[in-house]
């Protein structure tokens with residue numbers, strides 16, 4: 001799918017989609033509850049679909065009535081036949097559900113598409129092998145056989161927090177107590193906090209210890225009602241636009257949200273934007289923004305759109321601790337470098353840092369075609385760049401938005417943005 005983008009002045013109010021991270025967590029906690037739970041405000045995307053289908057393959061059932069999901073959970077320990085879990089391109093689905101599914105004694109096959117099976121998984125392989133369990137991986141699939149046992153687990157803190165979240169979902173269901181020790185600096189900590197928060201709602205007890213967590217065994221997930229908040233990671237794309245170009249309002253937000261990507265508001269304020277809250281509505285107004293140093297350790301998903309922000313902020317912006325962007329749906333540093341260079345943006349990177357010397361305007365004589373790199377966040381970031389530019393452009397591979405934000409282009413049109421299918 002190729003989209004033509006005209007420089008546009010967006011206006012109005014937007015309700016961004018529900019949080020994908022909170023959605024995965026609510027689905028998993030509800031899906032592991034021996035009883036029925038309710039999820040309110042769950043969004044629709046390929047990643048949500050993947051998590052629902054995987055939990056169904058483990059025995060949970062999901063029913064949607066209007067905007068409410070009714071979930072009857074399962075116990076993977078009582079699975080009595082091999083199961084196939086199709087994770088599509090969702091790293092969260094695969095890494096959260098691998099230890100959960102392998103509470104079972106049956107062989108579980110996990111399938112992935114796109115770049116999923118190239119993303120780091122060795123942490124789980126090592127952990128299975130240390131317990132003498134079978135684990136094998138090809139380009140298309142991972143096959144593993146539990147049952148995974150409780151114990152003392154040590155994990156690096158800087159590869160992906162999703163391994164830690166995955167174990168936090170599974171360990172409470174094991175027979176005995178476990179500990180999880182995190183080695184080195186913990187990155188994406190806000191995502192672990194979201195996991196702990198959701199587990200607490202399901203009455204699962206996790207005790208913080210020095211550099212890790214203690215998890216009692218033999219716990220049960222309690223039925224409850226989960227409310228999924230609107231997604232600050234998705235809001236970030238439009239927030240950057242508003243801070244640079246024209247005011248936008250965002251409705252139905254939780255101002256006290258624990259989502260780590262809410263930090264986009266601090267970053268924009270630091271750059272000079274005006275941020276105003278009125279109850280659950282946020283208004284962002286543009287200003288002459290300036291450069292800064294941005295630490296990405298706790299908010300990796302903001303990386304691509306922050307490259308756009310930096311490109312339009314005069315002065316030198318440095319985005320540090322960005323290395324994990326290389327192991328997402330694409331190498332997001334390389335992808336942004338490739339696409340922004342087409343516009344003449346002065347952007348360079350090393351393994352862990354992106355340096356951008358920004359300016360206020362970009363204009364090309366010819367129509368630039370940007371590539372989506374099969375990555376939703378690259379498509380969305382490049383589209384925002386195109387809306388802010390002074391000359392028209394195209395983005396190809398735009399269907400990648402289906403992973404997390406299927407209505408992205410419809411929302412732009414609703415705000416009077418000029419985007420058209422070519």
Ligand SMILES: O=C(O)C1=C[C@@H](OP(=O)(O)O)[C@@H](O)[C@H](O)C1
Nearest residue numbers: 021092160161162188191300301
């Ligand atoms: O737990 C989560 O919901 C997520 C954790 C982050 O991954 P890492 O911990 O691998 O950085 C983030 O990039 C991903 O989109 C969602």
Ligand SMILES: C=C(OP(=O)(O)O)C(=O)O
Nearest residue numbers: 089090091092093301328
């Ligand atoms: C990296 C992402 O998701 P996941 O790791 O779940 O594939 C993302 O949404 O940007």
